[in-house]
Amino acid sequence: MSAQALVEIHDVNFAYGRRQILKGINMTFPKGKLVAIMGLSGCGKTTILRHIGGVLKPSQGFVKVDGQVVHELDQDTLYRLRRKMGMLFQFGALFTDMTVFDNVAFQMREHTDLPEEIIRDLVMMKLHAVGLYGTQDLTPAELSGGMARRVALARAVALDPMLIMYDEPFAGLDPISLTVVGELIRRLNDALGATSVVVTHDIQESLKIVDYVYFIANGMVVAEGTAEEVRASGDAFVRQFVYGEMDGPIPFHYPGADFNKDLGVRV
Amino acid sequence: MAIVKALRGIGSRVINAVWRIGYAARFFFKVLFYSGMSFRRFRLTVREIFFSGVMSLIIILVAGTFVGMVLGLQGFETLKRYGSESALGSLVALSLVRELGPVLTAILFASRAGSAMTAEIGLMKTTEQLSAMEMMAVNPVARVVAPRFWAGVVSMPLLAALFSALGVFGGYVVGVIMIGVDSGQFWSQMQSAVDFKGDILNGVLKSFVFGVAVTVVALFEGFDAPPTAEGVSGATTRTVVESSLLILMLDFILTAFMFRGD
Amino acid sequence: MERTTLDLWVGIFVVAGIGALVALAFKVGNLGTYNVRDTYQVQAYFNNIGGLKPQASIRSAGVLVGRVTSITLDSERYQAKVLMNIDSRYQFPTDTFANILTAGLLGEQYIGLAPGGEEKMLAGGDTIKKTQSAMVLEDMVGKFLYDKAAQESE
Numbered sequence: 001m002s003a004q005a006l007v008e009i010h011d012v013n014f015a016y017g018r019r020q021i022l023k024g025i026n027m028t029f030p031k032g033k034l035v036a037i038m039g040l041s042g043c044g045k046t047t048i049l050r051h052i053g054g055v056l057k058p059s060q061g062f063v064k065v066d067g068q069v070v071h072e073l074d075q076d077t078l079y080r081l082r083r084k085m086g087m088l089f090q091f092g093a094l095f096t097d098m099t100v101f102d103n104v105a106f107q108m109r110e111h112t113d114l115p116e117e118i119i120r121d122l123v124m125m126k127l128h129a130v131g132l133y134g135t136q137d138l139t140p141a142e143l144s145g146g147m148a149r150r151v152a153l154a155r156a157v158a159l160d161p162m163l164i165m166y167d168e169p170f171a172g173l174d175p176i177s178l179t180v181v182g183e184l185i186r187r188l189n190d191a192l193g194a195t196s197v198v199v200t201h202d203i204q205e206s207l208k209i210v211d212y213v214y215f216i217a218n219g220m221v222v223a224e225g226t227a228e229e230v231r232a233s234g235d236a237f238v239r240q241f242v243y244g245e246m247d248g249p250i251p252f253h254y255p256g257a258d259f260n261k262d263l264g265v266r267v
Numbered sequence: 268m269a270i271v272k273a274l275r276g277i278g279s280r281v282i283n284a285v286w287r288i289g290y291a292a293r294f295f296f297k298v299l300f301y302s303g304m305s306f307r308r309f310r311l312t313v314r315e316i317f318f319s320g321v322m323s324l325i326i327i328l329v330a331g332t333f334v335g336m337v338l339g340l341q342g343f344e345t346l347k348r349y350g351s352e353s354a355l356g357s358l359v360a361l362s363l364v365r366e367l368g369p370v371l372t373a374i375l376f377a378s379r380a381g382s383a384m385t386a387e388i389g390l391m392k393t394t395e396q397l398s399a400m401e402m403m404a405v406n407p408v409a410r411v412v413a414p415r416f417w418a419g420v421v422s423m424p425l426l427a428a429l430f431s432a433l434g435v436f437g438g439y440v441v442g443v444i445m446i447g448v449d450s451g452q453f454w455s456q457m458q459s460a461v462d463f464k465g466d467i468l469n470g471v472l473k474s475f476v477f478g479v480a481v482t483v484v485a486l487f488e489g490f491d492a493p494p495t496a497e498g499v500s501g502a503t504t505r506t507v508v509e510s511s512l513l514i515l516m517l518d519f520i521l522t523a524f525m526f527r528g529d
Numbered sequence: 530m531e532r533t534t535l536d537l538w539v540g541i542f543v544v545a546g547i548g549a550l551v552a553l554a555f556k557v558g559n560l561g562t563y564n565v566r567d568t569y570q571v572q573a574y575f576n577n578i579g580g581l582k583p584q585a586s587i588r589s590a591g592v593l594v595g596r597v598t599s600i601t602l603d604s605e606r607y608q609a610k611v612l613m614n615i616d617s618r619y620q621f622p623t624d625t626f627a628n629i630l631t632a633g634l635l636g637e638q639y640i641g642l643a644p645g646g647e648e649k650m651l652a653g654g655d656t657i658k659k660t661q662s663a664m665v666l667e668d669m670v671g672k673f674l675y676d677k678a679a680q681e682s683e
Contacts, residue, residue, distance in 0.1 A: 053402050055398070055401065055402070078404075079404040079406075080404070082402060082403065082404035083403075083404045085402065087399065087402045087403075089395045089398065089399050090395065091394065091395070093394055093395040093396050093398065093399040094396070095391075095396055095399075095400075096390070096391075096394070096396070097387075106403065106405075107403050107404075107405075110403070110404075110405050110410070111404065111405075313535070313536060313539050314535065316539045316542070316543075317535050317538055317539050317542075320539070320542050320546075321538045321539060321541075321542045324542060357637075360557045364553065364557065364558075421543075422542075424546070424550075425542065425543065425545075425546025425547070425549070425550075426546065428546055428547075428549040428550040428553060429545060429546055429549045431549070431553055431557075432549035432552050432553055432557075433549075435553075435556075435557055454556070456632075456637070457557055458556075458557070458558065458559050459559065459585075459586055459637050459639075460637060461557050461558045461559060462558065462559055462584055463554050463558040463559055466558065467550075467553050467554055467557070467558045471550065
């Protein structure tokens with residue numbers, strides 16, 4: 001398995017100041033697969049992506065991408081590695097001072113010496129792939145939320161990356177855009193022969209498309225499995241998450257002092 | 268106890284301020300270090316010259332003309348008491364070239380272009396555009412910050428020169444055309460009083476220094492802004508306040524060096 | 530290569546800015562009045578130069594003929610040593626009189642040259658021997674009062 005693993009996360013610990021975010025995370029993303037990382041808001045999912053991209057350094061453990069330990073790379077090698085990664089940010093993070101065309105062409109212009117005609121053709125192909133051919137002269141402000149997300153998707157795959165990361169690709173989308181974006185993530189992954197990581201808390205949408213799921217809570221992997229295994233799982237946490245139950249292993253109440261005591265009620 | 272608390276508050280503020288200055292200095296060197304791209308791909312810089320320089324033209328031209336006209340009027344009123352109306356030209360030109368041109372241009376530039384830079388970069392940070400760039404293996408300091416820095420440094424002296432030139436013109440309109448000071452005396456007194464090296468070049472040097480100061484403050488505040496709406500608006504305000512104060516302080520220091528003695 | 534209007538505006542801006550600098554240098558400043566022609570240097574000693582400054586003009590019969598280049602104190606004579614560059618088109622006799630004058634009551638100070646009758650002309654490196662110092666207001670007032678007092682006591 002590990003011979004074909006594109007990304008290997010080994011016992012990664014990370015803390016913002018005194019707040020421990022990740023506590024010994026282990027994950028493996030096999031080549032060509034679409035993996036989801038799920039968990040509640042603020043449980044450290046995005047932090048994992050930032051470790052893969054080399055933005056953050058683990059306090060313990062390591063992340064290996066394509067055989068290289070990310071946090072040991074110098075700036076040049078890291079940048080060379082990042083060119084082989086695409087990332088879709090939470091709300092697209094399109095460059096607002098550029099047109100759709102320039103957004104998609106951005107990496108091609110920055111990292112290649114391709115002539116402008118070829119860049120034009122490539123950009124049109126990418127836009128066509130996400131169904132937005134014809135929007136190239138619009139600015140990001142003129143796009144709807146779902147369209148912006150698709151343009152960002154086209155930008156993320158502009159250089160045909162080997163690894164595509166999605167940070168909450170479904171956040172704030174209407175049901176139709178949701179299906180479209182989900183379908184695109186699957187199709188792009190297979191068409192490019194890439195490996196994809198989706199960080200999300202939208203379980204229903206992602207279970208339709210992903211191959212494998214990791215559940216994270218309190219900075220630890222609490223459950224994992226294929227989509228079928230997850231659906232059939234009897235694990236209390238997974239059940240609570242999948243069916244959106246109010247109380248369970250994740251308590252409804254903030255762990256404060258005893259409320260009854262505060263009110264002076266004797267039970 | 269209250270005193271201890273107050274002292275502790277002051278102390279932490281001072282430490283914080285020094286910390287920020289150090290961080291800003293490191294930021295400045297980083298901008299210089301990654302400036303290569305701004306020259307290799309000069310279009311990036313040209314684009315920013317358009318947004319900071321050309322877009323500030325109107326305010327600078329109008330302000331310069333009116334400041335010159337006020338100088339002409341006030342200067343005439345004062346000089347008349349000593350019967351030296353003919354010195355009006357040198358008064359207007361010296362005030363503009365040495366002080367008002369560079370200083371007022373820099374303050375206007377800070378509020379027009381500097382605040383825009385801060386808001387733009389702060390928003391790019393808030394909407395994760397800078398992180399996205401970083402993830403695309405493009406250094407945001409080289410791609411976004413450095414071209415804006417050089418655009419500001421190029422624009423400021425040009426704007427200050429235009430301000431002073433228009434100001435002299437405004438002084439001429441009021442002094443010579445409206446009040447009737449002798450045109451020949453106006454110009455000849457001006458020319459014998461204003462030294463190219465001592466006054467004009469020093470004025471250009473001043474505006475260059477102010478340009479560096481304003482853009483560094485503006486870009487740093489944007490880059491350092493907390494990624495929230497309040498964070499960006501606070502940073503924009505700080506840009507205008509900090510760079511205006513910095514301009515006036517630097518002006519005193521530079522003036523003390525340049526114009527003492529003779 | 531697109532966005533030519535943007536380039537055009539930046540071009541206009543840069544040209545206008547440099548134009549303004551040139552205008553300041555030549556029309557407002559003294560760069561246009563610097564003598565780029567050949568000059569020769571002469572010197573003169575004054576007891577008191579008043580407010581004379583380097584770059585002050587040197588005039589003869591009101592015509593600009595040169596510029597003061599440097600002013601130093603001669604530590605042997607305790608007099609101000611003024612070096613001046615004079616346009617080589619103009620020649621002055623060796624007994625020319627150098628006066629420090631003031632343009633108007635509060636104007637700039639300059640050196641006025643009044644030619645003498647000698648046939649030999651000043652050459653580069655020569656010294657103007659006849660000089661008259663700047664009029665210092667305090668001295669004049671003091672002298673006036675002294676004279677007045679002397680008259681009354683007679």
